[in-house]
Amino acid sequence: MGGWKMNAASIRTSLARRLGVLVVLVALVALVGCGASKGMGTVAPSKDPKADFLGTWTAVSVSDKDLGDLTLEDMTGLGIYFRITLVEDGTGTMDLAGDVEDLKWSLKDDTTVLINDSETAASSLELKDGKLVGDEDGTKMVFEKGDLVKEDMPKGGGSTDDKASEAVDYLIADDELATIRMTEVFVDFTGDPGFVVNFKNNSDKSLRIWSQSESFSINGEMREPIGLFELTKPGTYVDCKVFYDGAEVGHELASLKDISGKIELMDEDYNVLRTYDFSYSYGAKG
Numbered sequence: 001m002g003g004w005k006m007n008a009a010s011i012r013t014s015l016a017r018r019l020g021v022l023v024v025l026v027a028l029v030a031l032v033g034c035g036a037s038k039g040m041g042t043v044a045p046s047k048d049p050k051a052d053f054l055g056t057w058t059a060v061s062v063s064d065k066d067l068g069d070l071t072l073e074d075m076t077g078l079g080i081y082f083r084i085t086l087v088e089d090g091t092g093t094m095d096l097a098g099d100v101e102d103l104k105w106s107l108k109d110d111t112t113v114l115i116n117d118s119e120t121a122a123s124s125l126e127l128k129d130g131k132l133v134g135d136e137d138g139t140k141m142v143f144e145k146g147d148l149v150k151e152d153m154p155k156g157g158g159s160t161d162d163k164a165s166e167a168v169d170y171l172i173a174d175d176e177l178a179t180i181r182m183t184e185v186f187v188d189f190t191g192d193p194g195f196v197v198n199f200k201n202n203s204d205k206s207l208r209i210w211s212q213s214e215s216f217s218i219n220g221e222m223r224e225p226i227g228l229f230e231l232t233k234p235g236t237y238v239d240c241k242v243f244y245d246g247a248e249v250g251h252e253l254a255s256l257k258d259i260s261g262k263i264e265l266m267d268e269d270y271n272v273l274r275t276y277d278f279s280y281s282y283g284a285k286g
Helices: 008-020 027-029 049-053 072-077
Strands: 053-066 068-072 081-086 091-096 101-111 112-116 123-128 133-134 139-145 166-172 177-185 193-201 207-211 229-232 239-245 258-265 272-280
Touching: 008 207, 049 101, 053 072, 068 072, 081 112, 166 258, 177 207, 177 272, 193 207, 193 229, 229 239
Parallel strands: none
Antiparallel strands: 053 068, 053 081, 053 139, 081 091, 091 101, 101 112, 112 123, 123 133, 133 139, 166 177, 177 193, 193 239, 207 229, 207 258, 258 272
């Protein structure tokens, strides 16, 4: 995956943040795919301009001053894909790696579609040579028609074999809304150390888990963990594989020293319901 300006961990950090906050980052509204067509290629002109935009569009490339140039294979290799569904009645959905949000859309003109969710201003995508192109805030995204995320594409960065791992049992929270538990520490195949957080939704509504911004430190230095955000439906659970850049903190389990911060529990609309303290240090007793 050549041409990246940042290492893999930094890219995953930026993608996670940029693609995760759909209601805040207008530029990333463009990273999703629509409808039903399975094939790639050029979209034939239509008598009804709206018909050219209906279907499934998948983000196949991202060009960004910080991230560099990413292909669909690069993104799925990092466990991320984005697509939008535009329905004829002006509604649709945004799908960020399984995290689905509703959207509304309309035509600005015969070649430009405006897309927005309930909280952001409209973001525009232009139909060029059968592809949808968005270019905002220094980030250019290109979509091709069809659901192009194949089942056999690598997801999560290729090999998932960890170099080292140990089971742990650290209860972070257990109440009527959620049970949050740290279950494992690891050094992954890239040399990045991290930990697994099991997040179980005990409520009757969808909930999100999120690392509170600018609250985490490791070994006395303010650094945010990568990957501590997930959505769960009522009565379900998910394992968050959280990590730090090994080039910055070290490549050993022992690098996971004196980690502290706050974990936020949110509803589906990102309203904070609870905040939990997190504190862990590898090798500490008790």
